[in-house]
Amino acid sequence: MTETASEQWPDDIHAALGAAGVRQVAYVPDAGHARLIDLCVGDHAMVTVPLTTEEEGVALLAGAWLGAARGALLMQSSGIGNCVNMFSLARECRFPLLMLVAMRGQWGEFNPWQVPMGQAVPEVLRLCQGLVFDLDRAAMAGETVAAAARMAFEGQAIVAVLISQRLIGAKTFVE
Amino acid sequence: MGEGRGAEYPLHRRAVVARLLGGRDDLLVIAGLGAPAWDVTAAAGDRALTFPLWGAMGGAAMVGLGLALAQPERRVVVVTGDGEMLMGLGALATIAARQPANLAIVVLDNERYGETGMQPTHTAGPTDLAAVAVGAGLPVAIEVFDEADLEAALPRIVAEPGPVFVNIKVRAEALPLVMPQKDGATLKDRFRGALLGARAGE
Numbered sequence: 001m002t003e004t005a006s007e008q009w010p011d012d013i014h015a016a017l018g019a020a021g022v023r024q025v026a027y028v029p030d031a032g033h034a035r036l037i038d039l040c041v042g043d044h045a046m047v048t049v050p051l052t053t054e055e056e057g058v059a060l061l062a063g064a065w066l067g068a069a070r071g072a073l074l075m076q077s078s079g080i081g082n083c084v085n086m087f088s089l090a091r092e093c094r095f096p097l098l099m100l101v102a103m104r105g106q107w108g109e110f111n112p113w114q115v116p117m118g119q120a121v122p123e124v125l126r127l128c129q130g131l132v133f134d135l136d137r138a139a140m141a142g143e144t145v146a147a148a149a150r151m152a153f154e155g156q157a158i159v160a161v162l163i164s165q166r167l168i169g170a171k172t173f174v175e
Numbered sequence: 176m177g178e179g180r181g182a183e184y185p186l187h188r189r190a191v192v193a194r195l196l197g198g199r200d201d202l203l204v205i206a207g208l209g210a211p212a213w214d215v216t217a218a219a220g221d222r223a224l225t226f227p228l229w230g231a232m233g234g235a236a237m238v239g240l241g242l243a244l245a246q247p248e249r250r251v252v253v254v255t256g257d258g259e260m261l262m263g264l265g266a267l268a269t270i271a272a273r274q275p276a277n278l279a280i281v282v283l284d285n286e287r288y289g290e291t292g293m294q295p296t297h298t299a300g301p302t303d304l305a306a307v308a309v310g311a312g313l314p315v316a317i318e319v320f321d322e323a324d325l326e327a328a329l330p331r332i333v334a335e336p337g338p339v340f341v342n343i344k345v346r347a348e349a350l351p352l353v354m355p356q357k358d359g360a361t362l363k364d365r366f367r368g369a370l371l372g373a374r375a376g377e
Contacts, residue, residue, distance in 0.1 A: 024244060047244050050272055052265030059234030059266075063205070063241025066226060066363065067249075068371050071241070089231040089238075093359030 009167065010035035012142030013100065014043070017072055020149035022098070023047060024064045024071035026057035032102030032168035033074045040074075054079030055086035062095045070153055072098045077105060077118045080125065080160070087128040090158050097130075098152040099160040100145065107165035118165075125160050136164035181286040181299065181347030185321050188283045188345040192254060193218040194329060195281065200224070202333065203242060203370070207235035207255025209290040210350070211283055215254055217353035223369035226362055227355045233263030236280050240270050243278035243338075246370070250277050250333055257284040257298045264307060270338050271312030279332045279339040280308075285347040293347060308340035319343040 013036055017025070025040040026049040027033060041048045047069075051057050057073035064071045075083075080101060090097040104111075105118020125132050131151055135144045145161055152159040188210065196202065196219040204225040206215040212227035219225065228235055239253035260282050270278065286299035298304060308316040315337055319328050328341050356362055367375040 024241065047273075049240070049244070049269065052268050055234070056237045056263070056266055056269055059231060059237035059263075060241040060269075062231075062234075063238035063243075064245045065241075066238070066366050066370070067203075067242040067245025068367070068374060069241070069245035086231055086234055089228070089234060089359075092230070093363040095363065 009138040009141035010039060013145045014039040016142045016145040016149065018043065018045065020098075020146060020153065021070045022072045022149070023069045024049065024061065025074065026051055026060050026071065027074035028052075028054050028057075028076065028079055030074070030076040030102045032076065032163060032165075033100070036100070037074060054082045058083050058086040058090060058097060061097060062089050062093065065095050070096070070098075072100060072149075074100050075102070077101050077103045077121045077162070078114065080121045081117045084124065084128060087130070087158060091129055094156040096152040096156050097158045098149055099158075101160050101162050102168055103162055103165045105165075109165065121162065125158070128158065130158035130160050133159070133161045134164065135161050136166050138167060184285075184344045184346045186319070186325060186343060186345050187348065188214050188285065189217050189350060191283065191325060191343055191345060194325070195252070195254070195332060199333060201250065203246065203249050203251045205235050205239045205242065205251070205253045205255075207253070207259035208232055209256060209259070210285075211235075211254045211256050211259070212355060213350070213353045214283065216355040217350075221355045223365045225355070226366050229357055229359070232259055233266075235259055236263060236266040236270060239278055239280065240266070240273065240275060243275040244273065247275070247277055249370075251275075251279070252332060253278070253280045255280070255282055256289065257282055257286060257304065258288045258296045260304060261297055261302070264311075267308050267311035267313060267340070274314070275338055276336040278337050279335075279341065281332060282340075282342045283345050284342050285345050287347045289347075289349075293349070303342075305340065305342040308342075313338050313340045315339040317341045
């Protein structure tokens with residue numbers, strides 16, 4: 001992994017979202033997604049929607065799909081827990097749901113309160129019949145998101161890309 | 176706390192929805208789970224451009240936002256209940272943050288959880304949803320208590336640049352169930368087919 005690659009991965013994800021035709025990007029702010037969110041906000045082809053809680057995004061993107069817009073939902077791993085019942089909407093109606101999840105509680109986490117949900121995320125997603133992609137190498141970011149988007153939109157499936165804390169860097173309060 | 180007020184309100188929910196949707200085949204309608212889904216079906220039939228929720232409680236307004244942002248030339252009307260709206264109050268702040276001009280949210284507020292035994296919601300107590308909407312930052316928040324209020328509100332729901340929020344106090348009453356299609360994938364596919372035509376397959 002080169003220095004350049006490790007800094008470029010949010011740009012590669014943004015490019016993959018654009019290439020997949022994503023036009024609505026919903027998010028709860030997260031340090032791990034900060035650059036990607038900035039790129040999406042600055043992209044005039046994308047409508048960005050800041051949320052108060054992540055399950056709003058599941059409902060939002062269902063409405064977007066009804067209206068022919070493809071979307072993506074950006075969140076931290078704790079947000080998966082907030083979404084669980086709302087996943088029923090995507091599953092029962094077979095709405096595509098592409099989620100990019102910045103992991104916490106996973107790799108060198110300093111805050112033990114993040115660990116229970118972070119550790120539960122893959123199993124919770126699978127219980128909700130979601131497809132799970134792991135992303136822990138910067139060089140794989142673009143192609144992983146492209147593959148996930150294809151399976152979400154072509155298969156009308158719940159798909160999550162779990163962006164490893166190893167890639168993002170474990171959060172500290174010292175910036 | 177006035178928990179008996181719901182039996183006193185003069186407006187009846189089915190008549191309100193019939194007047195709202197009557198002759199407006201152009202409206203894109205999202206209905207919250209429970210009584211609002213039965214109301215829209217009783218008023219306008221099992222209509223392709225209505226997407227009734229059978230679950231996803233707290234999500235109706237957000238489905239409306241996603242649709243309104245995707246279809247800015249079309250009027251989107253969310254018809255939901257007080258209990259459903261209370262479960263997703265944050266959506267009002269999110270909608271205010273985007274300010275879609277083509278979105279209206281109509282709450283049929285009977286101050287009850289109708290599907291679970293008519294238990295009181297917080298609107299039977301001190302909670303005022305129109306005031307919440309104002310506080311969330313919505314530019315248009317209207318309260319409807321009677322026929323005159325409704326007459327004034329109806330054209331604003333379907334035409335005023337919004338987002339428009341309308342809280343309609345309706346009588347707490349048990350009504351016959353009038354159910355729409357239940358299969359979610361069918362509801363989605365027929366909505367997209369009616370709205371998008373050949374593009375629905377993309």
